[in-house]
Amino acid sequence: MFEHVQKRHRVFFVYIGGESPLKEKYIDAASELIVYTYFFSASEEVVPEYVTLKEMPAVLVFKDETYFVYDEYEDGDLSSWINRERFQNYLTMDGFLLYELGDTGKLVAIAVIDEKNTSVEHTRLKSIIQEVARDYRDQFHRDFQFGHMDGNDYINTLLMDELKVPTVVVLNTSNQQYFLLDRQIKNAEDMVQFINNILDGTVEAQGGDSILQRLKRIAFDAKSTIVSIFKSSPLMGCFLFGLPLGVISIMCYGIYTADTDGGYVEERYEVSKSEIESQEPTEESKEQEPRSADVLVPTVQGPKDVLEKKKD
Secondary structure (H helix, E strand, O other), rough: OOHHHHHHHHOOOOOOOOOOOHHHHHHHHHHOOOOOEEEEOOOOOOOOOOOOOOOOOEEEEOOOEEOOOOOHHHHHHHHHHHHHOOOOOOOOHHHHHHHHOOOOEEEEEEEEEEOOOOOOHHEEEEEEEHHHHHHHHHHOOEEEEEEEEEOOOHHHHHOOOOOOOOEEEEEEEEOOOOEEEOOOOOOHHHHHHHHHHHHHOOOOOOOOOOHHHHHHHHHHHHHHHHHHHHHOHHHHHHHHHHHHHHHHHHHHHHHHHHHHHHHHHHHHHHHHHHHHHHHHHHEEEEEEEHHHHHHOOOOOOHHHHHEEEEEO
């Protein structure tokens, strides 16, 4: 049955031993992660002869044609260890898998290549990563995940930069930091030296999830979305962005002209009011002039009045 399980599943976990606190932790972890991988329990006689156990009980993971034993002192929490070890050591990467690897806390070393390109440079980088993942498994499997990715589209959006192909990039998917090559990778030894420089802090990390980087990512995502829309459908892009801009422009023009007309009407009202007020004193003075003339100026006698006086 063990051989049957090993043929069917590329990665699976086995608890070996009787009842113990470790088994209780194993059952709890299995209940939590059963949707991601496979869990079994067995007696010591079931496992193959090449498996050597220093102590019992034990939890093992079988993958990549070998096995690893859980060490509570070095590996920490059992559930976290299972979550880190549930992937094969070398994988074909995509966006969804990188998202899942973010929970493992591992650094991901990726050969970014064009699988359709059969040139020596593309195949050489892929084989170097595979060699490091295979030959240095015991040294790096706790801290690193290895693989390759076809094309640089997803990596470009992650790095917010244009990455030349082929190349190697190391990602920290938990905080969006990344490490670019500080040397030309000619063989597996160069790649191992590059990994060791990352671990000891010699290679500077770029990117991250700071506030500035988040603002840059928002601007980059908006720019990428607009460019992709116009590339795929220029007419649709013009409609989607031209219509709102046109409506906003008309609204702004209407608001501006409404303010201008309102100011002009108010100004004309003030002018008319001042003209009316200035005209009122002149009319009053005109009305008063005849009255004063009647009082001060004597009336002139006409010829008819003179004749009547003579007759008298």
